[in-house]
Amino acid sequence: MILFNDKIRKAQDRIVDRMNAGTLSAEAGSRQILDLDPYDDHALMALGLAAEQEGRQQEAEQCYWRAVEANPCGFQCYLALSNVIGRQQGFEGAGDALMDLALQKILANQAFLEQFRAHRPADTNTKLDPGDRAVLQLHLTARARQREAEAQSVTDRMRPHRLIHEVQYPPASGLSREVVDRILEYGSACGPLLVGVLRGWRQQMLPAGDDLPAAASLALLGEIGDPAALPAVLEFTIVEEDMVRVAAGWAACRIAGKHSSQAVAAIREVGSHGPPELRFGLAETLGWLPGIEGVGESLTGLLDDLAQVPVQMRGDLFLLVASALENTLGERGWEMTLAAFDRNAPLLGSKIKKLTDAMRREPWKGQRHPDLPEFLGKSVYELCGEGAEEPVEERLRVKPSRNAPCWCGSGKKYKKCHLAADESAGTGVGRPELVPEGGEIAQLRGRLVAFVQRELTPTEQKQAVSLFFGPTPRQPESGDDPSIALMEWLVFDYVPPRLGRPMIVEFLERNREQLSSPVRRTLETWQYAHCRLLEVERVEPGIGVELRDLLTGGAWFVHDVSSSNTLAQWDVLLSRLVDCEGRAEFAADGLVVPRPLCEPLQKWIAADRKKQGLDWPEYLRANSHRLRLQVFELVDKRPLPKIVSAEGDPLVFSKAVYEVLDEAALQAGLQQSEVIEETEAGHFVWLETPGTGSRILGSLHLQGNRLTLECSSRQRLERGQPMIESLAGAALRRLGSSFTGVESALREARSSPAHKPGPAIPPEVEQQIVGKFLEDHYRNWPDQPLPALGGKTPREAMRTRQGRQRVIDLLKHLENSEDRNRRAGKPSYDFSKVKAALGIDTLLE
Numbered sequence: 001m002i003l004f005n006d007k008i009r010k011a012q013d014r015i016v017d018r019m020n021a022g023t024l025s026a027e028a029g030s031r032q033i034l035d036l037d038p039y040d041d042h043a044l045m046a047l048g049l050a051a052e053q054e055g056r057q058q059e060a061e062q063c064y065w066r067a068v069e070a071n072p073c074g075f076q077c078y079l080a081l082s083n084v085i086g087r088q089q090g091f092e093g094a095g096d097a098l099m100d101l102a103l104q105k106i107l108a109n110q111a112f113l114e115q116f117r118a119h120r121p122a123d124t125n126t127k128l129d130p131g132d133r134a135v136l137q138l139h140l141t142a143r144a145r146q147r148e149a150e151a152q153s154v155t156d157r158m159r160p161h162r163l164i165h166e167v168q169y170p171p172a173s174g175l176s177r178e179v180v181d182r183i184l185e186y187g188s189a190c191g192p193l194l195v196g197v198l199r200g201w202r203q204q205m206l207p208a209g210d211d212l213p214a215a216a217s218l219a220l221l222g223e224i225g226d227p228a229a230l231p232a233v234l235e236f237t238i239v240e241e242d243m244v245r246v247a248a249g250w251a252a253c254r255i256a257g258k259h260s261s262q263a264v265a266a267i268r269e270v271g272s273h274g275p276p277e278l279r280f281g282l283a284e285t286l287g288w289l290p291g292i293e294g295v296g297e298s299l300t301g302l303l304d305d306l307a308q309v310p311v312q313m314r315g316d317l318f319l320l321v322a323s324a325l326e327n328t329l330g331e332r333g334w335e336m337t338l339a340a341f342d343r344n345a346p347l348l349g350s351k352i353k354k355l356t357d358a359m360r361r362e363p364w365k366g367q368r369h370p371d372l373p374e375f376l377g378k379s380v381y382e383l384c385g386e387g388a389e390e391p392v393e394e395r396l397r398v399k400p401s402r403n404a405p406c407w408c409g410s411g412k413k414y415k416k417c418h419l420a421a422d423e424s425a426g427t428g429v430g431r432p433e434l435v436p437e438g439g440e441i442a443q444l445r446g447r448l449v450a451f452v453q454r455e456l457t458p459t460e461q462k463q464a465v466s467l468f469f470g471p472t473p474r475q476p477e478s479g480d481d482p483s484i485a486l487m488e489w490l491v492f493d494y495v496p497p498r499l500g501r502p503m504i505v506e507f508l509e510r511n512r513e514q515l516s517s518p519v520r521r522t523l524e525t526w527q528y529a530h531c532r533l534l535e536v537e538r539v540e541p542g543i544g545v546e547l548r549d550l551l552t553g554g555a556w557f558v559h560d561v562s563s564s565n566t567l568a569q570w571d572v573l574l575s576r577l578v579d580c581e582g583r584a585e586f587a588a589d590g591l592v593v594p595r596p597l598c599e600p601l602q603k604w605i606a607a608d609r610k611k612q613g614l615d616w617p618e619y620l621r622a623n624s625h626r627l628r629l630q631v632f633e634l635v636d637k638r639p640l641p642k643i644v645s646a647e648g649d650p651l652v653f654s655k656a657v658y659e660v661l662d663e664a665a666l667q668a669g670l671q672q673s674e675v676i677e678e679t680e681a682g683h684f685v686w687l688e689t690p691g692t693g694s695r696i697l698g699s700l701h702l703q704g705n706r707l708t709l710e711c712s713s714r715q716r717l718e719r720g721q722p723m724i725e726s727l728a729g730a731a732l733r734r735l736g737s738s739f740t741g742v743e744s745a746l747r748e749a750r751s752s753p754a755h756k757p758g759p760a761i762p763p764e765v766e767q768q769i770v771g772k773f774l775e776d777h778y779r780n781w782p783d784q785p786l787p788a789l790g791g792k793t794p795r796e797a798m799r800t801r802q803g804r805q806r807v808i809d810l811l812k813h814l815e816n817s818e819d820r821n822r823r824a825g826k827p828s829y830d831f832s833k834v835k836a837a838l839g840i841d842t843l844l845e
Contacts, residue, residue, distance in 0.1 A: 012033050016033075026050065030043040030044075039070040040070070048060045048067065060084050070196055075103075075116070078102035082099040082102065093150050094154045097150065105497075161193065163186065164197060167197055168197060168206055174384050176455075190224070218383075219247045219250060219251060219383035227258075234281065238277055249288070249376075257289070260292040260294075261294065267285075277313070286299050287327045296332065299321050302317070303340050306347045307347060318344070318348055321340070325337050441580055444519055444523070447507075448504060448507060468625045469482070487588070488587050492587065504526060505527050507523070508524065528617065529576050529577065530576065530621045531575065532577060533551050533573075535598075536567050539569055541564050543559065545560065546558075559585075569816060570812040570816035572593040572595060574631065575591070576588070591628055591631060594635065605627065608623070646784075653710070655711075655739075656717055658734055658735060660704075660731065660732060665728065670684060670700075670727060675688070683702075684702070685699050698720050782794045782834060794807050811840070818831070
């Protein structure tokens with residue numbers, strides 16, 4: 001028995017105690033355990049291991065196959081069997097197939113993954129790192145592509161096990177009709193494995209809270225109709241889980257309707273050996289089976305040994321049996337009820353006696369028809385979960401909210417995709433009208449999204465999310481919704497272990513015959529689309545962007561108005577391009593890679609691909625989620641920008657304040673200096689060298705009897721104070737100095753009452769002021785030593801090929817920042833003069 005075997009378990013525990021004490025050998029103890037329960041997979045595994053160690057390979061294989069049948073939910077039996085078969089001739093490829101199925105179970109169940117990490121078998125025919133889920137997934141993906149070459153004998157032997165794995169981890173929407181039909185086609189081979197799923201569910205070896213595997217197994221057993229499964233099915237007629245209990249009742253009636261005599265015998269056997277509470281489920285089930293020979297004797301047999309039933313349960317059991325007898329046998333059942341009471345009257349109490357006395361006083365009132373429950377009219381497909389959702393096409397066309405994914409399936413937010421078009425068509429925000437259907441390709445995106453949401457099991461969804469986001473989910477700096485990127489990855493790249501291929505390929509293969517030629521051709525192209533590291537070479541506002549692949553080469557122009565309004569020249573992003581009727585389009589919003597991280601990211605990708613030994617398309621499809629996580633890791637490791645002066649000193653707002661004792665003497669002293677220039681009345685600048693265009697080292701402000709010297713570093717102030725004091729002599733008296741860091745200055749500025757919106761600087765004035773500063777700054781830039789170039793000037797770096805590339809990368813970064821300023825309406829700088837001075841015609845090198 002599966003549910004009620006306490007006596008057997010206690011006997012097994014006593015055997016195990018003797019084995020642990022050394023008074024009973026492991027092999028002899030395992031055989032005694034199997035005498036009590038022939039389906040104890042632990043004992044079968046122990047016997048198989050003993051046989052394997054002694055070189056009895058065929059016996060070991062037989063034990064492992066029996067263990068797999070007894071418990072197809074676990075992974076250990078499949079691993080052990082893969083080792084034995086892997087060393088035999090005539091069944092080539094079976095070891096790999098069994099290993100694959102074991103790894104699928106490990107990936108599908110977090111508890112199994114932890115067990116595998118902690119107790120990895122010594123001989124598993126694999127060099128995989130047991131702690132790396134991504135590597136296990138990559139192995140399965142590669143193996144799935146080799147399955148086409150699998151021997152037919154291996155495929156035939158593995159097919160029932162692969163089908164049953166689908167039952168163990170079904171999609172949220174239930175098993176598909178195709179899977180159900182395939183299991184029924186191989187019913188004789190799948191039946192024992194389905195009973196094994198019930199054992200696994202009972203032992204909590206399947207995802208917690210998911211009752212569909214047990215319910216679907218019961219429904220399939222009922223449809224297969226093998227009476228050998230009936231004892232197991234009957235046990236589940238009294239479980240607490242409604243879905244499972246209903247499926248068990250349906251299955252029991254289904255089997256009994258096909259094999260009445262075997263069913264009655266099985267019910268008698270289970271009733272005589274089962275616990276008291278099981279009699280209730282059997283009585284209820286028998287009450288739904290009118291006209292079956294022997295049903296009356298089976299029902300009254302449930303009242304045998306009534307003394308073994310708790311007192312508080314006896315009356316309810318008698319009434320349930322009486323109702324079932326009347327439902328199934330009419331007047332004869334009524335008479336059998338009275339006879340049963342006479343046999344058991346001392347055990348039933350006064351309440352039941354009053355009821356039976358009333359029955360004796362009244363004649364039989366006529367045949368009663370059982371009030372059959374509604375679920376008995378359901379099909380096996382319904383009980384396996386099919387058909388509970390509304391049609392996909394209707395659901396997808398309901399207009400979403402502004403920030404929800406667009407109805408077309410593009411992955412973009414609705415407000416960034418079809419909102420404007422829908423409003424112009426008169427559908428209005430928030431109104432429940434259906435959006436325009438669009439063409440077949442537009443609908444295809446939505447169908448793919450719906451397929452993924454429908455077909456992935458809850459466990460697969462949870463594991464996929466964990467794999468995609470990593471241990472610490474991160475929000476892109478752009479603020480875009482990461483769920484859009486997740487859905488794109490699930491459609492194109494994620495390979496569920498039970499399927500062995502990406503969801504887009506699964507969708508294509510399942511629907512190939514029903515798809516129109518244009519849609520089929522589109523999908524056949526999309527299935528090879530992979531993520532790319534793309535650089536924006538040119539932006540045409542309102543039209544689109546021109547892109548170049550930094551990893552594999554190639555260039556595209558993508559007609560995308562939204563991207564042309566948000567991306568700037570030399571932006572870098574991780575994104576996927578798909579072909580839509582001859583035009584390149586983004587599959588979804590890409591992840592913008594900060595420009596300074598582009599080079600380290602490319603180096604990491606190159607090293608990682610070399611380590612895996614894959615070609616570019618295969619590597620990028622298998623690792624797109626890891627590339628995304630690597631970007632976040634590089635962002636976390638990126639050092640905070642160190643703001644320094646031109647001399648490399650930390651930026652600190654430094655100020656010295658003087659009392660002016662003789663303003664005329666001070667003015668005369670300042671005018672004598674070649675590096676002090678008056679810009680307007682009371683305002684002076686301190687220049688590094690005499691003449692226009694020299695670097696400004698500080699500023700002086702004279703107001704009343706106060707002179708203030710301000711510099712951007714302590715070092716400059718320490719140089720400036722002696723100079724000013726030597727020029728002014730006794731005309732000044734130092735009052736003190738102050739120093740403020742950048743962060744403190746920003747905090748003070750934000751909290752200051754003066755930090756409030758005020759009259760804006762006219763754009764033309766701001767452009768003139770900032771523009772002059774930028775012109776002055778970049779005029780001498782080609783000849784300024786730069787830390788980014790190892791202390792060389794850009795002109796010096798241009799003399800080598802490597803240095804030239806570093807200058808070009810630096811200019812791309814600078815142009816990217818200035819392009820964003822220009823698009824935001826801020827003052828910006830045109831680098832054409834710098835490029836001309838360095839002899840650079842184009843940055844596309």
